[in-house]
Amino acid sequence: MRSIEDMAARLANALPPQVAPLREELKANFRAVLQSQLAELDLVPREEFEATREMLAHARARLGELENRVAELESRDNES
Template sequence: MLDPKKLEDLAKQIADAVPPGVRNMAEGAEGKIKQILQSQLSKLDLVTREEFDIQSQVLIRTREKLDAMEARIVQLEAKAAETTKPE
């Protein structure tokens, strides 16, 4: 799902943004922020970068096949029109 390292970095950045006095009072805030982020992000319908890249490649191949099929249909229609032409 989500890269735990990136999630940990994000939690650390948020914890670092908390003023020092508040940070001292809220011991373990980074862990709690990480836990909340994981909980909320898991509710979202997200895909990993790897899954996105794979689907992008599938889409590119599908587009190439569709373009080839469209070109073939044009050729076949032209050929059919030629063979049905009255002389």
């Protein structure tokens, strides 16, 4: 993913030549707006996302094991 600095630079460079004198100021404004908007998205780092996904996969597998165990115990109980 591109950094905020890269995105701000690309936006500033995409402006028409008439605003070239304002390019650095606009780049700073773009950077501030991007940082502000991204902060509101409540994003998590990729590593944290991957760790959470792994924990969820483990929990789902364990839940499946426990469901099978409960079903086995219930069938034993019904046979008695």
